[in-house]
Amino acid sequence: MSARVVLESLPYLLRGTLVTVGLSLAVIAVGTALGLVLGVLRFVPWRRVGTAIGWAVELARAVPLLLLMFFIFFGLPALGIRLPTFPAAVLAVSLWMTVNTAEVVRGGIQSIPAGQFEAARSLGLGWLPTMRHVIVPQAVRRMIPPFVGLCTILIKDTSLAAIIGVFELTRAAQETIERTLRSFEIYMVAAAIYFLICFPLTQLARRAEARLQRPS
Amino acid sequence: MTGGPTAYSFEWSAIWRGLPYLLQGAGLTILISALAMVLAAAYVEVFRNTPLLIQIFIVYFGLPQLGLRLAPFASGLVALVVYAAAYNAEIFRAGLEAVPKGQHEAARSIGLGAWQAMRFVIVPQAVRIAFPALGNNLVSLVKNSSLVSTIGMVELMFVANDISFNNFRTFEIYGTTAGLYVLLVMLLTRALHLAERRMARVR
Numbered sequence: 001m002s003a004r005v006v007l008e009s010l011p012y013l014l015r016g017t018l019v020t021v022g023l024s025l026a027v028i029a030v031g032t033a034l035g036l037v038l039g040v041l042r043f044v045p046w047r048r049v050g051t052a053i054g055w056a057v058e059l060a061r062a063v064p065l066l067l068l069m070f071f072i073f074f075g076l077p078a079l080g081i082r083l084p085t086f087p088a089a090v091l092a093v094s095l096w097m098t099v100n101t102a103e104v105v106r107g108g109i110q111s112i113p114a115g116q117f118e119a120a121r122s123l124g125l126g127w128l129p130t131m132r133h134v135i136v137p138q139a140v141r142r143m144i145p146p147f148v149g150l151c152t153i154l155i156k157d158t159s160l161a162a163i164i165g166v167f168e169l170t171r172a173a174q175e176t177i178e179r180t181l182r183s184f185e186i187y188m189v190a191a192a193i194y195f196l197i198c199f200p201l202t203q204l205a206r207r208a209e210a211r212l213q214r215p216s
Numbered sequence: 217m218t219g220g221p222t223a224y225s226f227e228w229s230a231i232w233r234g235l236p237y238l239l240q241g242a243g244l245t246i247l248i249s250a251l252a253m254v255l256a257a258a259y260v261e262v263f264r265n266t267p268l269l270i271q272i273f274i275v276y277f278g279l280p281q282l283g284l285r286l287a288p289f290a291s292g293l294v295a296l297v298v299y300a301a302a303y304n305a306e307i308f309r310a311g312l313e314a315v316p317k318g319q320h321e322a323a324r325s326i327g328l329g330a331w332q333a334m335r336f337v338i339v340p341q342a343v344r345i346a347f348p349a350l351g352n353n354l355v356s357l358v359k360n361s362s363l364v365s366t367i368g369m370v371e372l373m374f375v376a377n378d379i380s381f382n383n384f385r386t387f388e389i390y391g392t393t394a395g396l397y398v399l400l401v402m403l404l405t406r407a408l409h410l411a412e413r414r415m416a417r418v419r
Contacts, residue, residue, distance in 0.1 A: 058402075059398055070376075077386075078387035170269060183278045188278070
């Protein structure tokens with residue numbers, strides 16, 4: 001272990017960390033908003049539309065994120081859509097986050113007893129007000145633990161952006177290793193930084209999960 | 217002749233002399249047990265909270281620096297195994313915790329030992345509870361295995377890269393590859409659903 005190399009490369013790694021955090025926050029914002037809409041839309045009164053959205057979400061979820069990223073970065077130029085590395089990564093990870101959030105939202109909504117929906121509708125509430133004021137507020141409580149878990153997976157998976165050349169924590173580690181040749185130490189430090197970001201979140205998810213188990 | 221088997225002279229001083237060492241040993245027993253517990257918990261947390269890609273890179277690029285050189289296949293396998301095991305450990309823990317405490321008490325009160333209660337009463341129920349989550353993990357593993365293409369292990373993703381970088385038909389090749397992953401995941405999900413339903417029937 002060479003502590004000096006680690007200390008000297010720390011500022012560069014922290015610059016990468018800032019990008020990782022920024023990228024994650026942007027994707028969480030976009031993915032949560034779109035995922036919530038998509039997840040709720042699975043329950044629209046028109047069955048066909050709901051089923052079609054369900055299939056689309058399932059298909060997108062079945063494709064590995066790395067492949068999504070390669071498809072967008074290397075594949076889409078064939079259709080004339082040429083994106084630089086950073087937007088391509090944002091698009092791929094946002095798409096991934098959107099469909100996975102939609103799945104979390106679906107699970108949350110399905111856990112609400114159908115009677116709640118029927119009661120709200122029989123009070124004269126339309127479909128959208130029922131969702132907005134009755135179903136979703138109750139479902140959110142159940143969505144929080146899997147959603148926080150999803151966010152940690154997302155933060156870890158932003159590391160894939162390094163493969164198409166986006167400068168973030170993993171890329172910063174790779175570039176440092178190209179200079180110093182100390183792959184073990186540098187990757188360990190990068191792993192430790194990811195750990196410091198993700199560990200509080202998994203603890204939060206666990207606590208939220210435990211709170212769900214207790215009767216409120 | 218004095219002495220015989222019964223004429224053993226008990227020597228207290230041996231105890232006094234040995235006791236400090238025995239206590240030291242007992243301390244180490246406690247220490248190593250506690251350490252094992254902490255390390256097991258730390259193992260789960262560390263591998264769940266760091267990116268799989270970095271873990272793969274540490275095994276393939278980092279360990280040779282310490283003198284441990286593994287081929288791409290072995291590196292990929294090791295990284296995927298420790299990663300999936302950490303997630304599965306967490307799922308089993310949740311499964312075991314989800315079995316009501318009364319089940320354990322009931323098993324003990326009908327005369328089963330601690331091990332038997334675990335083996336015949338608690339674990340079968342915990343596995344049934346954990347099964348769907350374990351299945352989800354397996355599906356994630358199939359998708360995550362695409363990451364080992366980055367260290368040159370030949371699998372679906374690697375072959376897709378190889379072909380498309382040669383013939384430049386990236387759109388078609390990656391599209392087809394996505395279709396194959398979808399097919400793989402759908403078949404696996406269907407099989408897991410069937411297994412789950414069969415499990416629910418056998419009661």
